[in-house]
Amino acid sequence: MSPQTKPKSERTERYDPQPIERRWQQRWEADQLYLTRDDDPRPKWYALTMFPYTSGNLHIGHWWAMVPSDTQARYKRMQGYNVLFPMGFDAFGLPAENAAIKDQTHPAEWTFANIERMREQLKTMGAMFDWSREVITASPDYYKWTQWWFLKLLEYGLAYKQNAAVWWCPNDKTVLANEQVIDGRCERCGAVVSKRDLDQWFFRITRYADELLDFSGIEWTPQIESMQRNWIGRSEGAELRFGLDVAGVDTNEVRVFTTRPDTVYGVTFFVLAPEHPLVEQITTPAHAEEVRAYVEAARRESEIERTSTEREKTGVFTGAYVINPFNNERVPVWIADYVLATYGTGAVMGVPAHDQRDFEFAKKYGLQIIPVFNHPDWDGGELEHALGHGGTMINSGPFDGTLDDDAIPAVVKYAEEHGFGTGTVNYRIRDWLISRQRMWGAPIPVVYCDTHGMVPVPEQDLPVLLPEDAEFRPTGESPLTYHDGFLHTTCPIGGEPARRETDTMDTFMCSSWYQMRYIDPHNDERPFSRELARKWLPVDQYTGGAEHAVMHLLYTRFFTKAARDMGIIGFDEPFTRLFNQGQILGPDGQRMSKSRGNVIAPDDQVQRWGADTFRCYLMFLGPWDQGGPYDPSGISGVHRWLNRVWNVVTGGAVTADLPDAPETRDLRRWTHRTIERVTHDIENFRFNTMIAALMELTNELTRIRESGTTVDAAAWREALRSLVLMLAPPAPHIAEELWQRLDEPYSVHTQSWPSFDAALAAQDEVEIAVQVNGKLRERLALPVDAPEDAARDRALASDRVAPHLAGKEIVRIIYVPNRLLNIVVKG
């Protein structure tokens, strides 16, 4: 045994993560190692992971979401960036209020106790969060500015109050935004929602519908872009005016939105939504009873029933007719619940020959069906279903013979020239409803005065503070309504007695701008300074779950664009790059929940294996964007790996000065090749293969060490240093410990990321595959970039290849240098 190799008894110090992790976390905090300075001259990198809701405990999903994000942020720091990686808490919301009702306490108590616990749990992760910038949305110095944003949006005409039919959750006893209704149910509690007519505050997100469809200049995932596009639901078409001539009705037209104006000559009936305002006026006495009964029945149905695509269409005739301006045909007006009051104009022109829903309706009620396109699939007989797009126009007066692709523009032009209607774009997205009849949110900063009406609270009077002693009764009205001290105030204009708005803001409003507050969290003059905004914003890399695609991620884009138009910031998008991790599930493949009993507590994993092992295992599980079940059994493999790292770094190997030995070249190739792979993987969010590459290097070093081979001292040290440096982002504690044991200067986290030398990473000799007719027959070791004839000669000489060539003619040889040689034979 060589003197450099320590006897076994002397290297029994085993890898023991807990004391190491505790010690370095304390040291880093004492040294303010992760404090981000605004005056650091290096290029900035703003990395952000979605802040947690203050639900009580940190769960595995938080680790799953934050650890890779932290790993990449640490890597960016080692790459020479001045990295901002902040953390905070999304602290307003219903669970706190519900807990307060149950325990007869104040939601603030529950929330801030949770924050204390979660902050400590977050610290065990060993992430590089800069806690000096912590933001808590429920603290007055934050929500003051949330209220300020509301005033700005109001001033700019992007906030308005309106009476409207809005979604109501009977369980949470508050209204909800459209985005919070999933399949007719409350996004939070799952209760079936209903509609209520209420005076509510809205933000004009629809004004930005088109711009929100533009994702150029940002790198987001196709998934989120697709979800946002679907949600915004842009449809090009036309709004057409049908003539109405009913005595006693004050209008002489009904407007309809259609995506197929080119089928207007095929209109054989007209349908209004049961809620359409004209229904009552136009219905003839003979049909009044039937119509009233139908409208009543429609009102009683839940949205889930009404919008089911499965059910058969129903409707009733109103007795009224409208005139198709194109051909002066008089068509009957029906009402049917398959027409939605909230989309388009709440009216549909019935073209049964070219729309399957209209077709089914016409078949059921014996309405006429007139094809207006000579579709190639149509034999001219009676239709069995609606015809698709294609063919030339027929039965369409002046348009007969027009090709399908020219039809829509031609009809729209004609409509515009004759005053029948205009080409238009319709959107599915509605304005964002932000009022909530709940107490634990930012109060909407307006008052109502008998003399002056609605009056915004002046900026210098912000924040409108939440009372500390509200009584919580889930009544369907904000508890603030019963709090006299809160409710009664004076008018900012004339000093008259006035009432405060008692609704609070949707918590998504708080999270629409939190990324801007992190850059200047203690500013009490403004939400943030313009100078710091210019330095830090927008966020360079955001990461989080896809469940926020049409809520948080859409709202904050709207906010950013509004802020830009108000001159507050100078950019268009909040997050330049967005990466979505998949969802981590319980070991049974189900969502983790207490009731299923499949919850894996991160605290337990950290206690048993250490934070570094848990961090690396989460990243090793599989591709981050994929998600999947958490299999607790595999973690031992990652722990064994870190053990091997520990043993190989602390245990040493037999070394000497051997700069020219072939083994030295091999070892350096391993080192540089691994740096190349890890660098590539970490840039591209491929944390699973990053860990695999580090494992391979470790295995190679272990092989050298176990075999007792003598290696070059400098190359060995280079390998160990590189390994520990690359370990610093994914496993920050063991890396710091091993760095110190290598007698390198504190801290490993302020070192530069190792760079690789492509020449050293390159192979001298490669194994190429030899195929005969595409089937693998031999593998040959050849020098890199070997010429074709050398490869061919070796291949043809091989006795594994020869039998497959016997008696056959070589037609062709394909040679791909450094990869393969394929011999094509015939006969």
Add this chain to the structure above:
RNA sequence: GCCGGGGUGGCGAAAUCGGCAGACGCAGCGGACUUAAAAUCCGCCGCCCGCGAGGGCGUGUGGGUUCGACCCCCACCCCCGGCACCA
């Protein structure tokens, strides 16, 4: 129905540009060390045939392009997510 993402060993997965399918790890099997266990280390590990050398098959299904396809094209099946009587 429309949009997006997928389908590879017993399991999680890998394969940078159309070029050796299954890296890395779990589980399993065999071995070294040990009184024993743990820990550590070494070997095997897609399926079928064969004692073996070796051969055949193999990336959801069926076709196609190509010397060569997990990868590209066409048709289809299945899974996950989103939107959906949206006119």
